[in-house]
Amino acid sequence: MRRGLVWMVLVWLVGGCMKPLDFGQVKDFKAEPVWTIDLFYSYLAGSDFYEGSVPVMEVHDTIPFEIFTNRVVRDGLKRMLIYFDVTNPFPASFEFEVEFLDGYNTVRQAESGIIRAASENSPSHEEFVIEINKEEHPDIVLTRRLHLRLSRLDSTDIRRAPGYLTIRSKGDFFMVIQ
DSSP: OHHHHHHHHHHHHHHHTOOOOOGGGGGGOOBOOEEEEEEEEEEEEGGGGEETTEEOOEEEEEEEOOGGGSHHHHHHEEEEEEEEEEEEOSSOOEEEEEEEEETTOOEEEEEEEEEOOOOSSSOEEEEEEEEEETTTOGGGGGEEEEEEEEEESSOOOOTTOOSEEEEEEEEEEEEOBO
């Protein structure tokens, strides 16, 4: 008797909690993942801004940026945030510029900022965030390389200055996948 009552309650609970599946909900489903990738890490000694005893007023590099060769990313991008975290231990100021280049080296977007000189006891720390919405800049998905430029804004001698100017970068890519 007790076993029959338990079965009856179990069947009633399981049967009462079931609803027909609505497969139509899948039609309206949109996945909105956020992809985070490390872009690069760089460090420069004070002596890197000199050729012998002659100051180099600008250093630059071009790095690959091939995330948009992936069709899912290219088609699904809503917006992206590119972060640059810069620590400057030198008593010198710099201008930092980033250019988003397509396959033909055409600049699709450019941003810049100032890296302040370090104080006597503590390095300067700057964070640059570049936000690009695909709706406002649809050509951004043509980007294949990033051109980075550091320009010295003063002539302070940093050849023997201790430490390294470091630049860390990452990107957050906000997607819609239907």
